Amino acid sequence: MEQVQLQDWARYTPAQRFQRYGYFALTALVVAWALGSVNIIWAWVWDAPTQMGDLFSRMVPPDPTHLDQILSALWETVNLATIATAMAVVLALPVAYIAAQNTTPNALTLWLGRFILVSSRSVNTIIWALLFVAIFGPGVVAGIVAIMFRSIGFLGKLLGEAIEEIDPKPVEALKACGASHFKVVLYAIVPQVMPTFFAVAILRWDINLRESTVLGLVGAGGIGVILQGAIDTFNWQEVSTVLLAIIALVVAGEVVSSYLRRKIL
Amino acid sequence: MSTARDTWRKQPFIANPVLRYGLYAAIAVYIVTTFATLPIDWDRMVQGLSRAGRIFGGAFPPSFQRSELLIDGFMESLKIAILATVGGVLLSIPIAFMAARNIAPLSIYYFGRAVIIIARSFHPVIVAIIFVKAVGFGPFAGILTLIVYSIGFVAKLLAEKIEEIDPGPVEAMRAAGAPFLSTLVYAVFPQIMQRQIGLGIYQLDSNLRASAVVGIVGAGGIGATLANAFGRYDYDFALAITMVIVGAILISEAVSGAIRKRIA
Amino acid sequence: MLKITSLVKRYGAGDPVLKDLDLEVPGEEVVSVIGSSGAGKSTLLRCINRLVEPTSGKIFLNGTDFTSLGKRELRVGRRRIGMVFQSFNLVDRLTVMENVQSGRLGYISTWAALSRRYPKEDIRRAYELMERVGIAHYANKRADELSGGERQRVGVIRALMQQPEILLADEPTASLDPKTSEQIMTLLRDLARELKLPVIINIHNVNEAKEFSDRIVGMRYGRIIFDDLPDALTKDAMHEIYAGVPHEDRQMEGAAA
Known part of the structure; x- marks a missing residue:
């Protein structure tokens, strides 16, 4: 057995x-x-494989002749990402407020908030960029607005969840003190969501830095414009310089954001 | 009472006043100079408002007349996502082992890490444009792009998981004199398989999202259809495509979430 | 003086939590409300400042009918009622001073609240009260750095900053160890005397209730079944307040009806 x-x-x-x-x-x-x-x-x-090898062999060594232009485009990319993130953070606050079940004024605003979040989040930055290049013409404005539109959904969703998860007890206490609705928000809700607010803003800045490197490929400003130009003129050695610059930017962004996270939180 | 203190100020976040006001000044200077130096064409922006009106006017109602193109594009995106996920998940297994400190020798470990870092640093759109130049327009470039994209994510997480495995079974197998490959199959794979399947399903979802985007630079799929519609000012068709993309993303997010919840 | 007449609170379609309840707290006295969990003590307290909306009945505080106040008037009315909570309900990430000053939020301008530029007399009063209970040196500490007893002191001061006409305390010592609990009860009683303030305390600990209050109200299943001096709270009376479970009460009522 x-x-x-x-x-x-x-x-x-x-x-x-x-x-x-x-x-x-x-x-x-x-x-x-x-x-x-x-x-x-x-x-x-x-x-x-042959084609890839061929392309790669044409990329080395990287050609640094236009390094000054590349670096200034890189700086423009950083600025684009930073400004767009800052503006998106400000705009995401009211959206998060109406998209959180415990602070939204009524059912209508709740659904409006959720609609804004879903539509912003489901459309990729590049697709937003296509739209805004069509509206504002090629350039950084289209890029900034595209990044803002995508970021509002991301930030608003995470902030809204943070608002829904706050401890309701201080809110009750301040209501009992006779504080107005706005002051309750100011004293009982804002301090509780502050850490999430900073963490989420830094995280999104890091993501936006990456995203803004490609905006130029659809004409929305930043380092991508130079990359596109170099590719179109088959200047592969300059392409590899730009690619190296992008790696440096992304790594630097990660270092800065993890430093800020440690410093602030 | 003894003391009659009647002043109180909240202690500032940065105690040193020089540092604090220095930081405020730096932020102010940054904002002003950035807005001053960014090449912003204000006239063009103002024109944009009326143009926006025209675009939205042209986009409503969305047009599903060329639904054949739309369906073709979408199916191609789906195929790209599936093939790239399979390829990426399979390829990421050896790369993850190379990048796991507890398995790989140091030189191979550095190589594995480098592959992952490079795959993660580049936005898929950049990878796509390079592949389009190397292997031509179409879905093949898209598949290669998303394989790289998948490796960056799956191999990274898998390598972390491998580094966390229980070393006991590995030692037991080695002690029993098992060769390297058998050790992997019997002592390591069982510990990471479930995670790998979960990652694969998650990656299928993100590849579907990304495949809509890489098409914009010529790597096949519905993104190409969308870029064409924009290029020809067919805003009503573009809106229809966007609606399909958004719908597909929402469905795939829900499905992948449900599956992962079940197997977790 | 606080006067409650025929107060009813019903959640949904179920049995009322408060059943036609009358209570009068005339002057400066410490009233302890005792009763088992679910007797309706907490609901009673929250009905007074309408954190819980009463279903019917009237609540008068020094002549003002609280049940009939509109939204804005209610905010003004709530300033006149201080409240202390079981789990302190402080804002952890704000300093002790900000928590204390949040008791004044009903009075000060929005700009003062936002910029933390509190009126001089408020700051002076805050320091006086904090010194009285021994937490003045914590003014710049964050509330979550304090011990339980210290946190409840902040909670009490926050309520007193409102310059209330009555103080409600909902199980103020239930989260504290016995020694700290005693200190907080002493504090509540002494402050009530000093400020000539009536206090209503929900409390589980009967010994503390007897020691620190002027009057004891016993609740059972939504009704007041005992209301007398602490000395009158005999073993039999306590048995009546605490014995049995609501379920049995319900059956008894069914039999009576």
Whole structure:
């Protein structure tokens, strides 16, 4: 008896195993469908490693002749991200206020707030940028507005959640003191969401720094404009310089934001 | 009472007044100079308002007339996302092992980390534009882009997970004289598989979002359709596309959230 | 003087929590309200300043009918009622001084509140009161750095800053250890005498209630069933207040009806 059980040992029961095979088969089927019907020219695929190698060999060594222009574009990118984040933070406050269940004035404002958050969050920065380039023309203004529109949803959602999670007891106490609604917000809610406010603003600034490096590819300002120009003129050595500059910017952004987080929180 | 103190001020966040006012001044100077030096064309901005009116006027009602194009674009995005997720998740396994300090020798560890850092530093749109130049327009560039994007995220988290595994089973296997690969399969994989599947599903969701974007620079999918619509001033079609993208993102977010909740 | 007549509070469609309750607190006395959990003590207190809306009945404080006040008038009315809470209800991330001054929020301008430029007389009064209870040296500390007893002192001072006509204390010592609890009760009683202030205290600890109050009100299942001097609170009376569970009460009422 003992012997038989030992021999029959298996990792899964038959039903479990069947289910697992089912998932595997389903996944394989979906992948096969995607692979079979996707519009790819396979000759290009087999050629890809050579092409990549070729492109890479044309990128080295990086060409620093226009480094001053690149650096000033980099600075413009930083400014663009910073200003847009600052403005988005200010605009996100009222949105968070009406999107939080415990502070929103009524059901209508709650849904308005949620609508703003969802539409802002579901549309990518680049798509916002396409729209605002069409409106304001190419340049940093379109970039700033695009980043703002995307950031409001992100900041508003996280801030709104922070407002919903506050301790309601101080609110009750200040109401009992006869404080007006605005003063209750000022003394009982604002201090409680302050840490989240700073953490979220710093986090979004870091993300916006990355996002603003690509805005230029759709004409919305920053370092991407130079990248696009270098690519269009097949100046691959300058492309690699720009790419290195972007890595440096992103790493520097991460260092600064983690420093600020430690300092303030 | 003994004391008759009648003044109180809140202690400022930065105690040193020089530092404090210095910081305020620096912020003020920064804001002024930035606005002064950013190349902002105010006339063009004012014109933008009337242009916005025209664009929104042209966008309503959204037009689903060319729904065939729309569906094709969307299906292509979906395929790009699926293939990139499979490729990215599979490739990220060896890279994660290379980037795990407790498994890989130091030189390989640095290589693995470097791959992850580079993959994370570049926005997918930049990666896409490079791949478009290297392998041509179309979904293949999109797939490669999102594979890189997936590696940056999945390999990073997976490497962290590998570094946190319980070293006991690994030691036991080594003590039993098992070769390196068997050790991985029996002592390490069981500890990370669940996490990897969860990451994969999460990544499918983010790849679907990203695939809508990389198309704008020519890497296939619905983003390309959207960029074309914008380029031809078909704002009603562009709005329809955007609505489909938003809808798809909301659905995929809900589905992936539900699945991850079930397997977690 | 506080006068409550036929107060009823009902949540939803269920049985009322307060059933036709009458209570009068004439002058400067410390009244302790005792009763088991769920007897309606906390609801009674919160009905007085309308943190909980009464279903029916009247509440008069020195001639003002609180039940009929509009939103704005209610805010002005609430300044006249100080309240102390079981879990202190301080704003942790603000300093002790800001917490104390938040008792004045009903009086000061929005700009003063925002910029923390409080009126001179408010600051003087705050220091006097804080010195009286021994927390003046904490003025610039954050509230969450203080111990429980110190935090409740801040809570009491915040209520007194309102210059209230009556003080409500909802289980003010339930979160404190016995020794600190005794100190806070002493403080409440002494301050009530000094400021000639009537105080209503919800309390679980019957011994403390007997020691520190001038009058004891016993509640059971939404009604007042005992109202007398502390000495009159005999074993039998206590048994009547605390024995049994609401469930049994409900059955008894059903049988009576």
